[in-house]
Amino acid sequence: MKRESNSLSIQNDANNYFVPAVIPEVEHNGSVDLNDSGFTGGAQIGYNRQHGSFVWGVELDFNWLDLNTRRSGTFRYSTINAPYRLTTQESTDWLMTVRPRVGWALDRFLLYLTGGLAVTHSHFKQSFEEPPFTPDPVTVSASRTSVGWTIGTGLEVAVWGNWSARAEYLYARFGGTDVEGKLGGADGASAAAGSVDGAKFTNSLSALELHLFRAAINYHFR
Numbered sequence: 001m002k003r004e005s006n007s008l009s010i011q012n013d014a015n016n017y018f019v020p021a022v023i024p025e026v027e028h029n030g031s032v033d034l035n036d037s038g039f040t041g042g043a044q045i046g047y048n049r050q051h052g053s054f055v056w057g058v059e060l061d062f063n064w065l066d067l068n069t070r071r072s073g074t075f076r077y078s079t080i081n082a083p084y085r086l087t088t089q090e091s092t093d094w095l096m097t098v099r100p101r102v103g104w105a106l107d108r109f110l111l112y113l114t115g116g117l118a119v120t121h122s123h124f125k126q127s128f129e130e131p132p133f134t135p136d137p138v139t140v141s142a143s144r145t146s147v148g149w150t151i152g153t154g155l156e157v158a159v160w161g162n163w164s165a166r167a168e169y170l171y172a173r174f175g176g177t178d179v180e181g182k183l184g185g186a187d188g189a190s191a192a193a194g195s196v197d198g199a200k201f202t203n204s205l206s207a208l209e210l211h212l213f214r215a216a217i218n219y220h221f222r
Helices: 020-030
Strands: 006-011 040-051 054-076 083-106 109-129 138-160 163-174 177-182 200-205 208-219
Touching: 006 020, 006 083, 020 054, 020 083, 040 083, 040 208, 054 109, 054 208, 083 138, 083 163, 083 208, 109 163, 109 200, 109 208, 138 177, 138 208
Parallel strands: none
Antiparallel strands: 006 200, 040 054, 054 083, 083 109, 109 138, 138 163, 163 208, 177 200
16 A cells, blocks of 8 residues: 655746636645555565574565556636646556564464665656647656665464465655656647746655555575
């Protein structure tokens, strides 16, 4: 599960592409939550040592994520009732973690805590359409690789021979960022000759939080 939100702020261009009175409502309609849930799958490798009942080790894993959020709507300016369309979307497609792990073994069961470094990749895109002033949708977009941290817990049980099964929960957090861009679609080329749509769109993305619930089957080399 992903939790994230976006806050849009607009700086008008010199020719006032937007009537100043409508800027707050456009900002409101472009400020959306980007929460989503989906499936994950991946692989991991690690090293563990045991001293009595105490177990410690380190793990590296890579996960493919199916987290794609899209918020879209057609709105109307309060001043002239003219329509425009805003679409905001973000995809988070993978997660990698490197984590120490410590736990306590009891018979075939291992209860453990884990935490460490996390890295993820996301792509953000926002488009604005206002025919005929924007012959094509104009967009603000950015791809980013973010470094953060993760913490979690799990239960692993030996099932047969060198094989074990586990259930695990991980929480990962990454810092927010700003995505900036200028709308540039008219510039005198549309029906609104002479109009310049150079307004600056700044999307402030909040901290990205991931909640992962997953199960795994492991083979232990001894």
